[in-house]
Amino acid sequence: MEDEAKPGPAREADAGAAAHLAVSAQVATDGRPPRRSDSTRAAILRAARERFASDGYERATIRAVARDAAIDPSMVMRYFGNKEGLFAAASEIDLRLPELTVVPADEAGTRLVRHFLERWEGDETLNALVRVGVTNPAGAERVHSVFRDQVAPVVASVCPDPQQVPVRAALVASQILGMAVSRYVLRLPPAAALTHEEIVNWLGPTVQRYLTAEGP
Amino acid sequence: MEDEAKPGPAREADAGAAAHLAVSAQVATDGRPPRRSDSTRAAILRAARERFASDGYERATIRAVARDAAIDPSMVMRYFGNKEGLFAAASEIDLRLPELTVVPADEAGTRLVRHFLERWEGDETLNALVRVGVTNPAGAERVHSVFRDQVAPVVASVCPDPQQVPVRAALVASQILGMAVSRYVLRLPPAAALTHEEIVNWLGPTVQRYLTAEGP
DNA sequence: CTGGCGTGTCAACGAGTGTTGGCCTACATT
DNA sequence: AATGTAGGCCAACACTCGTTGACACGCCAG
Structure with a gap:
C-alpha cells in the first residue's frame, strides 16, 4: 500500500516524461500489466496524506495536492471523484495492532x-x-x-x-x-x-x- | 482602567473579560448609560465561540457568526478588526484552576x-x-x-x-x-x-x- | 493508416470567503 | 433646531475554492 520513489527534485515542465520513466512496479494483487496511472495515483495519495496531516481538511486544497504531485487539479478529480473521495482513499489505514x-x-x-x-x-x-x-x-x-x-x-x-x-x-x-x-x-x-x-x-x-x- | 469601547477600523482585540457575565446590556458597573454596542459585542463573541467550537477555524465563517448574532458581517470587522482578532477575543479564557x-x-x-x-x-x-x-x-x-x-x-x-x-x-x-x-x-x-x-x-x-x- | 482509449492539460464557471467603503438613522450635546 | 457621532446596513471587491468540459498527445489494436 505504499508509494514509490519519485525522481523529481526539480519540477520541470516535463511531468509527462517523468511519468514515462517511472513505470510503476507493484500491482501485486492484480495480474494486469501496471498502468502508468498507478504511479501518479500513488503520488497523489502521498501528497494528499501530507497535506491533510499538516493542514487539516479544509486548508488542504486539491490544488495544493495536485501541485505537490506535479499534475493538474482535474486529475485528482478524475481519480478520486471529489475531495471527500480523496480523503477516504488517503485515510485508509491499518493500525497493525499487535496480538x-x-x-x-x-x-x-x-x-x-x-x-x-x-x-x-x-x-x-x-x-x-x-x-x-x-x-x-x-x-x-x-x-x-x-x-x-x-x-x-x-x-x-x-x-x-x-x-x-x-x-x-x-x-x-x-x-x-x-x-x-x-x-x-x-x-x-x-x-x-x-x-x-x-x-x-x-x-x-x-x-x-x-x-x-x-x-x- | 478599562479602555472605552471605540470600534475603529483595525481595532485591536481588547479584553473580553466582561463578556463572561455581561450577556445583556445592563452592565451597571459604571454610571454611563449602557451602549448598545456592549450587548452586540457580547452577542458576537457568544456566537463566535459557538461557531469556533462546533466548526473549527476555517469553517466558522464571519458571515455565520454575524447571522447568529443578528447583525451585519461588517460589524464583526469593525469590532474585532479581522477574523484572527475575533478568534483572539473569543478564545480568551481563564481556566479558573483550583488551588x-x-x-x-x-x-x-x-x-x-x-x-x-x-x-x-x-x-x-x-x-x-x-x-x-x-x-x-x-x-x-x-x-x-x-x-x-x-x-x-x-x-x-x-x-x-x-x-x-x-x-x-x-x-x-x-x-x-x-x-x-x-x-x-x-x-x-x-x-x-x-x-x-x-x-x-x-x-x-x-x-x-x-x-x-x-x-x- | 486509422480510430479508439488512456493520460494529461487548459481555461473557465459558480459559489463562498474575508474584507472594504459608502450611506443611513437615532440620539446626545450644543 | 442644528449637528456630530456612534451604531448599523448594503453592495461590492478581490480572491480562492471545488469542480467541469473541451481539447491535445501517445499508444495499441484493427
Whole structure:
C-alpha cells in the first residue's frame, strides 16, 4: 500500500516524461500489466496524506495536492471523484495492532504505547486521520470506524469483562490520542521533547490499568 | 482602567473579560448609560465561540457568526478588526484552576479532572480553543500559552521536583486533553456515554500519578 | 493508416470567503 | 433646531475554492 520513489527534485515542465520513466512496479494483487496511472495515483495519495496531516481538511486544497504531485487539479478529480473521495482513499489505514494475547499480560500497556508511537512517526496517514477527524465530520466518522474495527477488538482480547470493553477501549484511546494530539498536532513543547522511552514508561502503566485493572 | 469601547477600523482585540457575565446590556458597573454596542459585542463573541467550537477555524465563517448574532458581517470587522482578532477575543479564557495546595495531596488528581469536566461543559470557550488549536497555527499558539501560563503553574505547586514540572504538566495535559478530544470533539460513542463519576474515577488516579508519583 | 482509449492539460464557471467603503438613522450635546 | 457621532446596513471587491468540459498527445489494436 505504499508509494514509490519519485525522481523529481526539480519540477520541470516535463511531468509527462517523468511519468514515462517511472513505470510503476507493484500491482501485486492484480495480474494486469501496471498502468502508468498507478504511479501518479500513488503520488497523489502521498501528497494528499501530507497535506491533510499538516493542514487539516479544509486548508488542504486539491490544488495544493495536485501541485505537490506535479499534475493538474482535474486529475485528482478524475481519480478520486471529489475531495471527500480523496480523503477516504488517503485515510485508509491499518493500525497493525499487535496480538496482545501473545505478550505477557502485564506488558500489554507498554507494548501498545510503543506500537502507536512508532506507527505515528512512520506513517503520515495516522496524523492525517487525526487532524481531519478533528476538523471534519466525515473525518470523525472515519476515526470512529477505526476505533470500532481495530482498537476495540484488541482491547476485547485482553479485557476480563466483555461488557466493559467499550469503556476501557475509550479510556485507552483517550490517553494515546491525547498524547498524539499534544505531541504531533499541537506540538506542546514539553510533550514534543519527550523521548520514546519516557512516554512508554509513563503511559504504559496507565494504559495497562485501563486495559486490565478491576474497578476504577 | 478599562479602555472605552471605540470600534475603529483595525481595532485591536481588547479584553473580553466582561463578556463572561455581561450577556445583556445592563452592565451597571459604571454610571454611563449602557451602549448598545456592549450587548452586540457580547452577542458576537457568544456566537463566535459557538461557531469556533462546533466548526473549527476555517469553517466558522464571519458571515455565520454575524447571522447568529443578528447583525451585519461588517460589524464583526469593525469590532474585532479581522477574523484572527475575533478568534483572539473569543478564545480568551481563564481556566479558573483550583488551588491544589489547599486540597488533600492525594485528591489533587480527581479534583483537577472534575474541574475540567465541569469547565468543559459549562463554557463553550474551552471547546472552541481546542477545536481551533488543532485546526489553526495561531490557535495552537494560543493553547501553548494557556498551557504555559495556567496549567504549568498549578502543576508546579504540587510537584516535588521543579525540574520535572514541564514533563508532568504535559502528561496531565495529554490525558485531560485526550479525554476532551475523544468526548467533545470526536464524540467517540463510548467516551461520550461516560458519566462524570466514571471519568473522575478512572482519570483521577492517572492524573494523580502524573502529578506526584516518583519516577515513571 | 486509422480510430479508439488512456493520460494529461487548459481555461473557465459558480459559489463562498474575508474584507472594504459608502450611506443611513437615532440620539446626545450644543 | 442644528449637528456630530456612534451604531448599523448594503453592495461590492478581490480572491480562492471545488469542480467541469473541451481539447491535445501517445499508444495499441484493427
